[in-house]
Amino acid sequence: MKRVLLYDSQQAVEQLANELINLSFDVFKSTSYEESINKYLKENYDFIIIDLDTFDAPKFLNKILKLNPKQRIINLSNSLELTTKEGCETCIKNYNKKRLLKPYDLRMIYDYLINFDERVCLDYNKDLESRKLSHALSEISEFESFKIKEDELLIFLEEQDKNALTLREFFLIIEILNKYEINYKILEQYSLQILRN
Structure with a gap:
């Protein structure tokens, strides 16, 4: 069973976590930077899903990338702003993260979790x-x-x-x-x- 650390706001984390649990993922919920870092340092996760619109989410993302640049990460966001200043090529070369723009549906997240290595960030071509x-x-x-x-x-x-x-x-x-x-x-x-x- 794939382990997923989910960092999102209180309301959204419950809904998405329940949907992923129903799809047979082992989900660990977190709603704060400190809680997320503590969970990450204590356990190994196959994936991290981060809602970048959540308070301190960019800080959490940057910390994870420093600790483990190859950690599989799915960013959820309302914004087209890149999380890596240097652009998509640098992100693809150095990290293992993808972005889904909101609104997303569960099928998109599921597809990224199942086929992560074959997927390209949707913003890459743009x-x-x-x-x-x-x-x-x-x-x-x-x-x-x-x-x-x-x-x-x-x-x-x-x-x-x-x-x-x-x-x-x-x-x-x-x-x-x-x-x-x-x-x-x-x-x-x-x-x-x-x-x-």
Whole structure:
């Protein structure tokens, strides 16, 4: 039977714990930082589920990651804010944690508990796409003839003076977008519209 330490608010911990117990998990409930740390130091757990919106939950998460970076952790959160400043790649490389955004259902948690090693954090692809776009726009901003309207994801020719340099830069911009696997469509007047996935 898999052992789960569940750190959540008083009301939520009871409901989720009962649901996991019904699915044959051995669940240990905790509603405070001190109680959670004490339980963690005394016992081994296959998984830790942490509601990051619970008081002191980020502190508890960071303490666990210092004690055991490879501990399997499922973070529950209302926020898209990353728990690792460096981003998803660093988290995947150094830790063993995943995030589920609220509202979640029990099937999602169960799936992560059963198939943890095969699952990728749901935010990973979103973060990866944002970083690819950021890198591409940074490279494109070096071109003199073209400007970027980031709020519209539009790359356009600043002046309508089309010459050999303009044409060369235009094709280099297309190469950059292709390199980062960014979808786009070519508009009139040497403009490109970046398409969101």
